[in-house]
Amino acid sequence: MNVALLPPWVAGLAPLAALAAAMLVRRAHVRHVEPQPWWDAAFVALTIVPLAAVVAWPGALTPARAALAAGLSVALLAHDPRDLPQTEVALKITWVLAGAFALSWAGDALLALASGSARPREQWPALALALDPYALWSAALSLSLLAGLVLLGGAPFHFWPADLFHGARPHLAPFVAATLQLAGAAWLLRHLDGIASFPTAAQLVRSLLTLAAAVALAGGAATLGYQWRPERRVGALVSLQGGLVLASLAAAPMRIPFAGYGGLAAWAGHLVLAATGASLLSHFLPAAAGPAERPSVLFRRHPWTGAVGGYALLSLAGAPGTPGMFVWLDAARTLADLRHPGLLLGVVLAWLAAFGVAANEIRRGFGAPDGSPAPARSVPRSLRAALWAVGAALLGLLALWMRRT
């Protein structure tokens, strides 16, 4: 990972802050059920530590470890059989990932058969000798990349981030999403290692990734407005982040995306922070209310906390003045520098859709005051503290990125 612009310890701070927020969220959810709510929250946070470690050091991910991380994520989702929505999400993700891994491993096996090596760096020079038919290695290459595309969650595979944020608990969903998307990026990067030595394959990969990125951005932006619940809209925004990784890879298949801002570690750190805040906020947003409805309890009792949650949502959408803006800008500049006008247009249109939906969500959250007294029951303090922790971490990230650029 290229962390030349950031000190190495910074990459670990964002997952730490997100982990603290996750513990606070868990604490808010269990306070009426468990006899020792803080112990329970700390224990649950401990189970997320491996995912946080993946977010902090994505460079350690190999294809095998990526599959392992995906398996761990599914196991965490499925650990509580009483939680039916979360178990259903685990089932859906397992169902899709198992198929994707099976197809990609079949592609890997075919590539190994054609080149005589299982290492990507050794495969390309062997394939460049043109001893094997084009149809064989090209089909094998396409299949081998499929798991990476599914894991990144860009459209048309954007259903799993939406399902995840809709069904899974808010302390877990952001970590699972970031882990799976990092696994997808690592899968693609490892499979493309050394592909420059075989220009025909590099050209084919560039075409495939361009097509996948275009579909991810256009499809993600188009379906963003059709999501019927705020949690699913957060999931769709997370899927657009996968589209950004794809777009960066399509422009430069062998370059680590977002290298100018700390690489994938910093990108995933921002993702997990922004998604935590946005996911928490989405539980207080009206599902189907019009813009003239009165605001929910968070916005009536604690409007500043609601504004902090709105900042996280805006950062996920890449709105100006948020750290997310740098992520989107980096992808756009990469595409501009490498002359990809079509994908650049896709990134800009997806950004506009994301920004518009996020702004609309915040407006709906604040609603229209009708003069009625605020509800007596307040939002749990630990939940509000989680939102403030996420907001502070995002502001820190913004300051760091602004100073570094």
Place this chain on the structure above:
Amino acid sequence: MTAPRWFVPASWAGAVAASLGVALLLLPGVVWAALGLELVALAFWLWARSLPDRSEQLARWAWLRRPPTALWLAAALFLALPELRHVLAPVPLPPADATFSPPALQAAPPPMARDPMLLLRTMSSLAILWAGLELMAALPLSRPFPDLTGPARPVGAWLTALLPVTGFLVLWRQAGLWATAPLAREIATLALMVAVVLASLRAYGRRSLTASLRWLVVYDSALASMLVARDVLPGGIAALLWLGAAGGRLISLAAELRGKAARRGPGLTRLWRLAGWAAGTSLAWPLLNEMGFGGGRFHPLEFGVLAVPVTLANALWLKRVVEAPERRAMARPEDRSPRVSRLGAVATLLAGPLALAWAWWQGFEVSWPGALFAFVPPALAWWPVRRLAPAPGSPPGAPLPGGTRDFALSTFRAVTLIERQLAAAIGGVARALGAPARDLHSGDAQEYLLFLVGVAVLALLLPVLR
């Protein structure tokens, strides 16, 4: 983290946001302009959500997020793309004293071959143009908004006139970014010509003076934007001419809402009538000259299309600004409205001619026939004043039988109806094309697996078909 102890009323919060937004529009950067328009839209949202009919008001002003979105699009493209000047800057001319040498004749590559990003640069310029035009009611989607009062009750009738002001500020301050793009000047001229004609017709068709004044602000802003778009005068002078004309209407609109302060007494009324006419004439005169006599020859069509609304708008001003009936036996001595109104009238009277003098000082020149002919349409406006002046006893602004107002009204309605139907048809096609995306965002696990298999088959076929 608890509820704030202090509470800012929506009216104040909106006023602060709107003021800050307009101030940001005066800055040169497109990001500041986008932020400014976002603040203006926020102000309207804050005002609208605090009203009893909030549902209707929020829906009515929801379109105000479109112009800032267009500016954000432009800002994003300008930030992402390399320096703009390499593509859109004019070709540098040799110094005046250099020896003339004929240019070498060689086939130029098509623009897209020179720079693949040209399309995106053009798009960003057109996005700025879109934002400015939409705020000036020069695009079909927002055309009827000056008919409506704004969402803040005490100043609502005045507030709507703020939007064309923001539109002009966007086009004026960002002219360097949009006016040099291919086709931008032509598109702007066409849209603004239509806006000028429709605004003058609508102003003429409305019986209420406040509504007419709002449409006249649209008319003034569109004329001034044409000065910027066609580069008739330097931007600062065009802005000063606009300030005189539109500023005068805004002052008189505010005065109208404060007890018809611009029409109290015969002297003040005459002063306002002259000031508005002078400011409007100063604004239209250089444009009429350029449109009618630009390039050293007469363009009858352009001159005619512009002359009619100019005459109509000036005649309307002279006809409508009539002395208000005084219901009070004695004026209150502490009432300073007439003095302030007189001051506004004098400023309006002086702004236009002074701006033209400044332009002349800076080298603006017109031919004598062009100058005279360009003065005719606004001068003609004095003629119908006596004929259209209301008969004694009839209320001011009453329609004449079989009148031209009906014609103006029906023309405006027909055009806007066609525009709305066209926009609805385009929207319907877009929705139909996007409908499959609705089914893409959910499903059960079995469908996901089938979908995955489908994509895998596609992945197998794509390289072979490539």
